[in-house]
Amino acid sequence: MRYSKILTCVFLIIFEVAYAQNGPIKNTILEGIGKNFSANGILYDISQYGELGAATDFQSFNFDSNGHFKIILKLRKPSYFRIGRNVLFLTPGDKMEAFLDYNDPEAAKFSGNGSEANEYLRTTPFPKGGSFVESGKRITGRFVENWNSILAEAGKRKKELLSLKSINNNFKEYELGRIRADIINSLYYLKLYYEDVVPKDSLKSYFAEYDRLAPALFQEYAAGFYDTKLLVHPVYRGILEIINDYSNVKKRLNEEAVNDWLLAKMISSKLKHTVDIDSANALFAQTVKIRNQDYRNILEVIYKKQLSLSLSGRAAANIVAVDKLNNAVAFEQFKGRVIYIDLWATWCGPCMTEMPAFEKLKRAYSDNPAIVFISLSIDADLKSWKQYINSLKLSGLQWNVNRIKLADYLVEEVPRYIIIDKNFRIAHFFAPKPSAPETVKIIDSLVSEHGAPMEPKSSAFNKL
Numbered sequence: 001m002r003y004s005k006i007l008t009c010v011f012l013i014i015f016e017v018a019y020a021q022n023g024p025i026k027n028t029i030l031e032g033i034g035k036n037f038s039a040n041g042i043l044y045d046i047s048q049y050g051e052l053g054a055a056t057d058f059q060s061f062n063f064d065s066n067g068h069f070k071i072i073l074k075l076r077k078p079s080y081f082r083i084g085r086n087v088l089f090l091t092p093g094d095k096m097e098a099f100l101d102y103n104d105p106e107a108a109k110f111s112g113n114g115s116e117a118n119e120y121l122r123t124t125p126f127p128k129g130g131s132f133v134e135s136g137k138r139i140t141g142r143f144v145e146n147w148n149s150i151l152a153e154a155g156k157r158k159k160e161l162l163s164l165k166s167i168n169n170n171f172k173e174y175e176l177g178r179i180r181a182d183i184i185n186s187l188y189y190l191k192l193y194y195e196d197v198v199p200k201d202s203l204k205s206y207f208a209e210y211d212r213l214a215p216a217l218f219q220e221y222a223a224g225f226y227d228t229k230l231l232v233h234p235v236y237r238g239i240l241e242i243i244n245d246y247s248n249v250k251k252r253l254n255e256e257a258v259n260d261w262l263l264a265k266m267i268s269s270k271l272k273h274t275v276d277i278d279s280a281n282a283l284f285a286q287t288v289k290i291r292n293q294d295y296r297n298i299l300e301v302i303y304k305k306q307l308s309l310s311l312s313g314r315a316a317a318n319i320v321a322v323d324k325l326n327n328a329v330a331f332e333q334f335k336g337r338v339i340y341i342d343l344w345a346t347w348c349g350p351c352m353t354e355m356p357a358f359e360k361l362k363r364a365y366s367d368n369p370a371i372v373f374i375s376l377s378i379d380a381d382l383k384s385w386k387q388y389i390n391s392l393k394l395s396g397l398q399w400n401v402n403r404i405k406l407a408d409y410l411v412e413e414v415p416r417y418i419i420i421d422k423n424f425r426i427a428h429f430f431a432p433k434p435s436a437p438e439t440v441k442i443i444d445s446l447v448s449e450h451g452a453p454m455e456p457k458s459s460a461f462n463k464l
Contacts, residue, residue, distance in 0.1 A: 024076070026092035031070040034063050036102040037084060038380050040402045041069060044082040048231040048261055052268045052298045060404045078170055080232050084380070087124040089117045089171055102381060116166045120175070125153075127235040130189025131182035139190065139197040143209045147217070150186045154179050170229075177230040184222050184239045187214060222246045228257040237261070257292075264295040271302050272412050275429050280306050305410070316420045317408035321376060321401035324386050329399055331374075332424065338371040338446045339420040342434070343411060345379050346388045351415040355394075357435035362396055364440075370422070370447045378403045378414060421446050 034041060043059040044050060050058075063069050075092040082088065084102040094114035101107045110118045125131040132153040133139060139146055161175050191210045198206045222239065223246045230236040240262060247255070267283050267290075274280055284303045287296050316339075318332040331339060342358050344351035362373045377400045379385040389398050403411060409418060409429070417431035419442065427446055432439045 024092070025074050026076075028073040028075045028090050028092055029071070029095045030073070030088075030090070030098060031068075031096075032098035032100065033067045034069055034084075034100045034102070035067060036381060037063055037067070037100075038382065038402055039063055040404050041083060042404065043071060043073075045079065046082050046087070046234055047079045048237060049079075049294060049298060050081075051234070051237065052264055052295060053302070058404075078168075085126075087121045089121060089174075090114065091168070116164050117171050120161060120164060120167075123157075124178075125182050125186075125235075127182075127185055127238050130186055130193055131235060132186040133189050133193055136193035136197045139193055143190075143206070143213055146190055147187070147213075150183060150190075153186075154183050157182075173229065174232060177227055178233050178235060180221060180225065181230065181233060181236040181239055184218065184225070184242060185235050187217055187221070188239065188242060190214075218242060218246050223248070226255040226258050228261075231258070231261055237265070260290055260292050260295065264290050264292065264299060267299055268302060271299065271306055272410065273430060275306060277307065314426055316424050316426050319376075319401060319405055319409075321399040321405075322382075323400075324389060324398050329397075331420065334372045335424045336422055337369070338422055338427075338443065339374060340371065340431070340443065341374045341376055341418040341420070343376050343378065343406075343414050343416040343418070345377055345414050346385060347379075348414045354415055354433050354435060357433070359395070361434045361439065361443075365443070365447075368447065371443060373397065374399055376401055378406070378411070419443075419446065422449065 039062060041061045041063055043061060045053070045058070059071075061069055061071050073090060075090060078089065078091040080087060080089055083100055085105040086100055086108050091114055094112070096110055096112040096114050096118065098111075098118070099107075099109040106122045108118075108122050125134070129135040132150045133146075138149055138153070140149070157179050158176070161172065161179070164172075191207065191214070194203060194206050194210070222243045225243050226247070227236075240258060243258075263286070267286055271280060271283050274283070280303060284299065287299050290296050290299075316331065318330055320328055320330045323329050331341075340361070342354075344355070358373070358375070365371050365373070374397045375394065377385050377389075377398070379388075379400060380402075382400055385400055409416075415433065417428075417433055418426070419428040419431040421427040428442065432442070
């Protein structure tokens with residue numbers, strides 16, 4: 001597969017990934033064609049460094065009108081990244097051409113240096129889908145049958161991995177570790193997905209069987225499974241608590257390094273969810289316990305970003321989005337009103353759980369011109385988003401925005417709720433969810449402030 005002859009009008013972007021301090025910097029080039037992506041693409045660093053970093057630390061790039069793109073990374077060491085739903089392994093000095101389909105990661109094609117490893121990664125199991133459980137699709141029958149299915153899938157992955165000819169030893173070691181981590185992750189999620197698959201009248205017996213058989217298997221596969229190198233994998237990082245629960249050996253070198261990560265992750269997660277100065281200071285003070293200097297450097301960056309947001313009543317950043325008719329729309333057109341923003345995505349389960357409460361909240365204030373409710377999706381596939389909101393007959397302002405444009409709001413995850421007051425200043429950077437009892441109290445307080453609302457600005461934006 002060659003694209004060099006047709007890549008005549010690409011958008012070029014150069015990034016430097018310099019978290020890891022060892023090794024010389026080399027250029028890594030990835031170019032090709034993307035299908036079913038929006039114009040703005042995102043390259044996510046999914047290593048432990050990327051997970052610690054702030055939501056604004058992702059690398060953005062553009063697809064041209066024909067889907068062409070070109071990325072140059074300055075890398076010090078091999079690491080894992082993600083574009084759309086494709087996991088990538090990039091090594092300093094790689095030069096690859098790629099075809100990527102946002103809707104079908106297994107349709108990806110690669111050629112050039114590093115291509116064999118990335119062809120293998122097309123079928124990487126999704127950790128939050130339960131790895132080999134595949135969001136419950138592979139659950140059939142009783143526990144032993146499901147466990148044997150998990151082991152069979154793991155065996156297939158291992159056989160395919162060991163058949164590769166042009167991969168380096170680091171990649172093989174990383175992926176063998178991922179397979180073991182996926183087995184543990186699958187076993188954990190098996191019980192969670194029982195509720196979606198098993199008939200309600202049989203759940204009790206299934207849970208009893210799981211509780212009787214699973215602990216010994218966790219002990220076999222998870223106990224002592226400490227390997228600092230595997231922190232590059234989201235699935236491994238996701239099972240660290242399970243490993244700790246089933247491990248009795250203490251103070252091993254690798255365990256200490258893994259716990260270093262766990263402390264850094266805890267501080268990072270809490271820092272990202274606070275704009276209170278005292279809380280941020282207390283959290284940052286704990287970084288002295290972290291031995292890894294790279295982790296400490298990343299946490300310092302997050303700390304400084306959070307402090308910049310801690311000023312009460314700071315001006316809200318205007319965001320330009322699109323509505324379901326492809327009209328450009330913006331937050332600032334509602335200056336003079338309280339603005340309650342629901343950030344969500346069609347693939348987000350907790351978002352769906354809160355949606356009825358959000359619709360109820362909108363109805364409760366439907367006759368009040370002092371407040372407006374914006375349902376703001378971050379779905380990259382606009383066609384699927386439109387089909388979804390139409391199928392559910394969702395009412396009111398249904399907008400979509402590229403996550404890249406939300407940097408000023410540090411959107412780390414969805415669902416996320418933001419409230420802007422009538423003066424177009426941030427009232428609640430991390431607002432309570434629609435179903436929370438305090439939400440109505442906050443809204444009523446803001447709506448009653450400063451008298452009647454001003455007339456909103458004209459919504460006549462150019463059609464995109």
